[in-house]
Amino acid sequence: MDMPSAQQAIACNKDAWDQSADLHKTTDTWSALLRAVANPGFSCLDPTLTGVLQDIGVAGKDVVQLCCNNGRESLSLLGLGARSVVGVDQSRAFLQQANELAERSPYQPEFIESDIHQLPERLQGRFDIALVTIGVLGWMPDVALFMQHVASCLKPGGSLVMYETHPFLEVFDPRAQNPFLPASSYFQREPFVLQEAIVYEGQAEVAGPTSYWFVHTLGDVVSAAICADLQISHLQEYAHSNREELYDQYEHQPAQLPLCFTLTAIKQSA
Template sequence: MDMPSAQQAITRNKAAWDASAALHKGTATWNALLASVAQPGFSCLDPTITALLQDVGVAGKDVVQLCCNNGRESLSLFGLGARSVVGVDQSRAFLQQAQELAHISPHKPEFIETDIHHLPEHLLGQFDVALVTIGVLGWMPDVALFMRHAASTLKPGGTLVIYETHPFLEVFDPRADNPLLPASSYFQRDPFVLQESIVYEGTKAEAGPTSYWYVHTLGSIVSGAVAAQLQISHLQEYPHSNREELYDQYEHQSAQLPMCFTLTATKRSV
């Protein structure tokens, strides 16, 4: 099978996300969001990323969330005291959901529809903190290029905060007969070709547009941050899952796998 160019993959992934958005409304998770975002202290952030953001310092800061999906995490940043929050995503359909949640919330984030590779000029160099959470890096054909774009949003001295799936977990197929047997190479460079809807949080998958999922080694992620003139101050790996429920089976093993990681890196002053 011929692999797509980077731009072809980005375009098809955008279409797949837009097509999947409707599957995430009317669910128990969506209904719970509608019921809770009206609270001033609302947060859907788990203890790991909450503690890290508190340590970095979000209170009184200008924050951008890159690839913000339906904006639930962007809204959560206000509960940590953020002064302003901008959520960026390429999916118009998910940003419509973000606007719906923001309308209920007492907070006023700004949501901008744009591909991370084509950020508008007014977002560059404007933020104290840039946040990237679960399920972002795998959609990026070039992780080093992504890091350059992420760094471009930060003020000098600003901090990139990442909370992501550990790439080693991608070696395993949770649907396989033996889900603990490695199913693919950690060093695979061609993307996985997906032909089902993009769903999470227990929502059942169905046939959907073709999309492309890339695995980037932890070394390539770190190297990409360094090349983007970001100084890494924190990198920690964890044995808990921060992704779909299907991956919960990998927790609490006698020989525990690394399942997710956090990274913070500061933009160097010129």
């Protein structure tokens, strides 16, 4: 089958996210979020990401979260003491959820509807920290271009903070008869073609619109940051999973796989 252009993949992915949004509001997780965000100390960030942000010094900083989904992590940043938070996402449907959560919260982040590749001029050079979390890189056809857009939001001396799935995990199919047997190449360049709704709870597949998932090696990610004039200051790999419950089976193995990583990088002065 013919692979889509980057622009076609981005458009298909946007449509898939918009169409999946309602599925996320029928879960116990959503009901719990609506209650939890009213707490000024609310945070959905795990100890790993919380520690990295505290080491960077998130308190009192201006932060942008790129691909913020329903805004729960953006609200968490304000709970950690960020001075201001802007959440950016291309899915209008998920930003509606973000605003619904913000209405229940004591905090007021700003949410902006924008494709990462078409960021508004007013975001350029504005932020001390740019946050990128789980499940962002795989939707990006070109990780080097993505990093350039991330860097464009930062002030000189500002920091990218990333907490992502380890790309090595992508070689395994957690639903396979033997989920520990590599099912695809770590160096695969063609995207996975998905035809299921984008949901993160439960193991059942639900049919949905076509979307495209791209695999970038850890070397790709590091090189992309360097080429965007971001100086790597921290890179750590972990044996715990930060994605769907389906991947928990890869934890606590005798021969442990790398399951996720954190990366921080500082924008160099012009």
